Amino acid sequence: MTALAPAADVDTERSRPRSSGEKWRRRGPLLPALIFTVIVTQIPFLVTIAISTLNWNVLQPGERSFLGLGNYESFAGLGNFATVFTDGRLRTAVINTVILTASVVLVSVLIGLALAILLDRKFPGRGLARTLLIAPFLVMPVAGALLWKHALYNPDYGLFNGVLNWLWRLFGAGEGPTVDYISSTPMPAVVAALVWQWTPFMMLILLAGLQSQPGDVLEAAKIDGADGMQTFRYMTLPHLRQYLELSILLGSVYVLQTFDAIFTITQGGPGAATTNLPYEIYLTMFRKYEYGEAAAAGVVVVIGTIVVATFALRLILSLFQEEASK
């Protein structure tokens, strides 16, 4: 630590403004971004909380005006929240959200880890392979969802059944099966399309983690006679832990918000089999016009996200401080 003292001195000098004039001069460049963010992101959430306490259905407008934005019927207290947790549809949506998020994140982290380990070694065309692997994440999510629905899953001419049919004929087994993936297994169908989209994200974070491993430690392990599996188990995996956590947490926060894929591939169906909370909120808002209920469900999603995000923020904070202390 003593060797780092000069840098630390500079840092305190940097971060300790002297007079109040200097303080405000430093705050100046920050204020536009800060004020913009507060207005555009915080105010809508406060309004959501306010609406969540109202009985407000657009089809049965009441007498009372809500900030001039529309008329609601009456104050509901926590009634909408009771509906969110007792209404069958919304409960299904909560369960679907958990299943969808958990399976997409876990499967894509596992495949992403396998790919990252594979790409961590030198082989011909490694750079090109990495570039090609990023592509699924860059394809517009709506385009990707439509591609899976029509070009891959279609029972008559989709690529999956097409390839099965080709294999069947190749081996003289007649016509291949015509599976209708989206209606027979709707949830796995959505999960597979999302895993395809999110695996590159996981792979990139984990590959960055693998490559940040100090080379000399691995060399030392080799000299000390550790084999590949031992090195991975006792050196790489512990080092990779925070990257795994980061990819799981960030992935959860993003996949929890999935809307494009549900809207495009299944419209939440069949029935409500693949309706997740964001899609259910959308339906409650623009199909049932139950504003109060939609807002209450929105508040529930925010609380759920905050739980996951708190862990994510703590992790990012520790990575951030580690980086800052370098």
Add this chain to the structure above:
Amino acid sequence: MSTVVDPSTAAVPAEQTRRRMPRRKKKDDTSAVAGPLWALLAWGLTLLFFAPVAWMVVTSLHREADAATNPPSPFAPITFDNYAALFDRGVVPYLVNSATASIVSTLIVLLLAVPAAYALSIKPVEKWTDVMFFFLSTKFLPPIAALLPIYLIVKDVGMLDNVFTLVILYTSMNLPIAVWMMQSFLAEVPVEILEAAQVDGAGVIRTLLSIVAPIAAPGLAATSLICFIFSWNEFMFAVNLTAVRSSTAPIFLVGFISSQGLFLAKLCAAATMVSLPVLIAGFAAQDKLVRGLSLGAVK
């Protein structure tokens, strides 16, 4: 990297230099060479993941009749008619709206984020980490929960179906990412150089232009590409807040399906066309992509 003399290590005792050196030596220098089986497996999985993208492009170049065959016919004759058909169906206004929303919001994001990042790194305000984490926390709030009030307010002020509504929303969506990325890039500008410039009598503007800008330029480019990618791909706000005049590219795609008859080849052409700008931007920014996706936490 190692050929450049790092000013932060140049003046410190040799002992510390030695302590810091191993950190600079990333594993890549020593990363093991894969055997043929390893390479085969890596390439096999890569191609499996890339196959849907390749299939999309291949199908977009076939006639409708060749696109919807079973078993598939990947080697059918090539045609560009599907792309021409997109222009007949009026894809241009959608692309213009997407470009406007993405480019204008990215510019505003940079205008707001660069000074903010400066005030969070080079001349930091008090409690600057708290401010950083406030920005980050807004990124974790699910946009669907804000949709209703935003819809009501936008309707009230008569800004439904207006591309500038999307500009404002995309700006708020990307601002935290840009602040975090730019902060991490500006924090890499060595203090010693800034102090030396000050000693030599360079003013703030001069210092910014001749010292900070060249070092931060690649970071600025990567940040703008990432903001562009997220805005271009955004669907939820676009589908709920636009109708006719200001719909963006993803809305064009969704509207495409209502047509009857064979449409697969044209759909693939449309999907390829709207994904192309982001694929190009993403490949260009791929070395910095991880930093943007992890909000600067992973470098």
